[in-house]
Amino acid sequence: QKEVEQDPGPLSVPEGAIVSLNCTYSNSAFQYFMWYRQYSRKGPELLMYTYSSGNKEDGRFTAQVDKSSKYISLFIRDSQPSDSATYLCAMRALLDAGNMLTFGGGTRLMVKP
Amino acid sequence: SAVISQKPSRDICQRGTSLTIQCQVDSQVTMMFWYRQQPGQSLTLIATANQGSEATYESGFVIDKFPISRPNLTFSTLTVSNMSPEDSSIYLCSVGFGGDQPQHFGDGTRLSIL
Numbered sequence: 059q060k061e062v063e064q065d066p067g068p069l070s071v072p073e074g075a076i077v078s079l080n081c082t083y084s085n086s087a088f089q090y091f092m093w094y095r096q097y098s099r100k101g102p103e104l105l106m107y108t109y110s111s112g113n114k115e116d117g118r119f120t121a122q123v124d125k126s127s128k129y130i131s132l133f134i135r136d137s138q139p140s141d142s143a144t145y146l147c148a149m150r151a152l153l154d155a156g157n158m159l160t161f162g163g164g165t166r167l168m169v170k171p
Numbered sequence: 172s173a174v175i176s177q178k179p180s181r182d183i184c185q186r187g188t189s190l191t192i193q194c195q196v197d198s199q200v201t202m203m204f205w206y207r208q209q210p211g212q213s214l215t216l217i218a219t220a221n222q223g224s225e226a227t228y229e230s231g232f233v234i235d236k237f238p239i240s241r242p243n244l245t246f247s248t249l250t251v252s253n254m255s256p257e258d259s260s261i262y263l264c265s266v267g268f269g270g271d272q273p274q275h276f277g278d279g280t281r282l283s284i285l
Contacts, residue, residue: 092273101263101276102214104172109271146213159274161213 061085064147064162073171077134081147081162084128088160089152091123093132096144096164105145106132137169173198175277177264183283184254191250192280194264199244201269205237208261208279217262220247254284 064081071077079093090109094102106121108114114121120133130149134141147162174197184190194203203220218226218239226239241247251258261281265274 090271090273094276099278099281101175101278104273104275107273158216158219159214163213 059084060163061160062147062149062162065165066163068166068168070168070170071137073137073139073169075137075169077137077141077167077169079132079134079145079147079165079167081130081149082128083130083149083160085149085151085160086125086128087151088149090150091121091130092148092150092159093119093121094146094148096146098143102146137167139169139171142167142169172275173200173266175264175266175275177277177280179280180278181281181283183285185285186255188254189250189252190254190282191248192262192264194247194249194277196245196266200266201244202267202274203241203247204265204267204274205239205247205249206263206265206276208263210260214263217249220249251282254282256284258282259284 062081062083093106095105096102108121108123111123111125118135122131144164144166146164148159150159176195178193205217206214207217208214216229217232217237218228220226220239220241222241236252238250261279263279264277267274
């Protein structure tokens with residue numbers, strides 16, 4: 059079993075829909091949680107960054123962390139065709155001096171006009 | 172964050188040759204990392220580039236195959252040695268500022284081996 063599981067998709071939604079992207083993990087030491095967006099032929103771009111449990115909102119994006127369930131989510135409101143990309147979740151333990159990230163496999167999202 | 176430049180952006184190489192990839196950052200960073208992303212896959216950490224000392228390699232990656240240099244706080248290189256078609260992949264540089272700061276990535280080098 060992988061340390062971080064992410065549905066690979068592809069997830070296809072109409073423009074304007076609410077999108078929910080999710081990751082589950084098994085390592086209870088993870089404390090920092092990130093969502094990266096990766097467009098084709100580009101590197102991962104940091105989208106959201108949260109510490110421990112709770113919600114964080116930035117414009118149309120909301121990140122949720124539920125440490126008790128070992129489950130994180132990224133919600134995209136009013137999705138746009140420009141949101142079409144691969145979304146990667148990543149996590150890190152608090153005491154990892156090496157700053158090492160563990161990535162999910164990525165979910166490919168397609169928003170159709 | 173930081174502006175991270177990787178060179179080359181892509182290359183096509185012959186089997187058995189070596190290629191050195193450069194990563195330049197526009198500000199001093201605490202940590203630099205090299206990842207591999209195989210087609211349709213997620214990211215796998217190759218090594219942490221340490222300034223002034225040998226890189227720290229992850230399981231499955233060795234210095235003879237992926238020698239890394241980091242002469243200062245803004246620059247690192249990754250060499251892919253004695254390449255085979257299995258090395259065809261995207262190689263990504265990332266940087267971190269230490270503490271609880273997240274990593275930021277360059278756009279990668281797309282490498283194809285014939």
